[in-house]
Amino acid sequence: EAGVVQSPRYKIIEKKQPVAFWCNPISGHNTLYWYLQNLGQGPELLIRYENEEAVDDSQLPKDRFSAERLKGVDSTLKIQPAELGDSAVYLCASSLRGQDTGELFFGEGSRLTVL
Amino acid sequence: LAKTTQPISMDSYEGQEVNITCSHNNIATNDYITWYQQFPSQGPRFIIQGYKTKVTNEVASLFIPADRKSSTLSLPRVSLSDTAVYYCLVGEREYGNKLVFGAGTILRVKS
Numbered sequence: 262e263a264g265v266v267q268s269p270r271y272k273i274i275e276k277k278q279p280v281a282f283w284c285n286p287i288s289g290h291n292t293l294y295w296y297l298q299n300l301g302q303g304p305e306l307l308i309r310y311e312n313e314e315a316v317d318d319s320q321l322p323k324d325r326f327s328a329e330r331l332k333g334v335d336s337t338l339k340i341q342p343a344e345l346g347d348s349a350v351y352l353c354a355s356s357l358r359g360q361d362t363g364e365l366f367f368g369e370g371s372r373l374t375v376l
Numbered sequence: 377l378a379k380t381t382q383p384i385s386m387d388s389y390e391g392q393e394v395n396i397t398c399s400h401n402n403i404a405t406n407d408y409i410t411w412y413q414q415f416p417s418q419g420p421r422f423i424i425q426g427y428k429t430k431v432t433n434e435v436a437s438l439f440i441p442a443d444r445k446s447s448t449l450s451l452p453r454v455s456l457s458d459t460a461v462y463y464c465l466v467g468e469r470e471y472g473n474k475l476v477f478g479a480g481t482i483l484r485v486k487s
Contacts, residue, residue: 303463303477304420352419353477362410367419
């Protein structure tokens with residue numbers, strides 16, 4: 262079974278440019294998460310989707326960050342415009358509601374460098 | 377949300393048993409204790425989860441005392457490939473959104 266797929270793995274952009282990250286969750290997983298991870302720190306939740314609905318976006322900086330999950334499957338996270346401080350790894354995870362452990366399955370992440 | 381405290385780093389040698397303790401004094405009745413492992417350039421991976429007493433799987437054991445204010449992840453006979461960051465999280469089992477990752481414990485296994 263394929264895991265969570267993210268792209269691109271690496272992205273280098275100039276500040277003020279836009280950038281987008283794509284995530285394909287595990288088939289059948291209704292819950293999708295976007296996390297941000299800074300160097301040396303644990304992941305921080307940005308947004309959580311239940312199917313196509315964003316049920317928790319309280320930590321998403323909405324002035325420059327946006328996300329969507331059309332049709333409740335793939336998701337895209339966008340930053341516009343990017344700032345130097347946005348350099349980090351953006352992790353996507355999915356889980357199956359009702360599964361015993363509530364285990365989150367993470368992708369390999371998209372590493373963003375803003376110059 | 378229950379806050380967790382774990383050592384910043386630990387060193388070990390191949391073949392040794394490693395025990396990483398996590399403190400969670402404010403754990404709630406419905407909270408489970410979950411451990412994730414993260415290798416460089418990868419996302420975290422679920423290791424083990426428990427509510428009380430002892431849980432064991434093919435990778436690790438989790439020991440939880442009766443008061444549940446702490447827990448210990450035990451890795452038997454570690455190898456170099458166990459070098460990673462280990463996160464202890466506390467939260468309701470089905471609600472991944474409520475899981476808060478701390479800085480984790482960096483485990484370095486040496487030969």
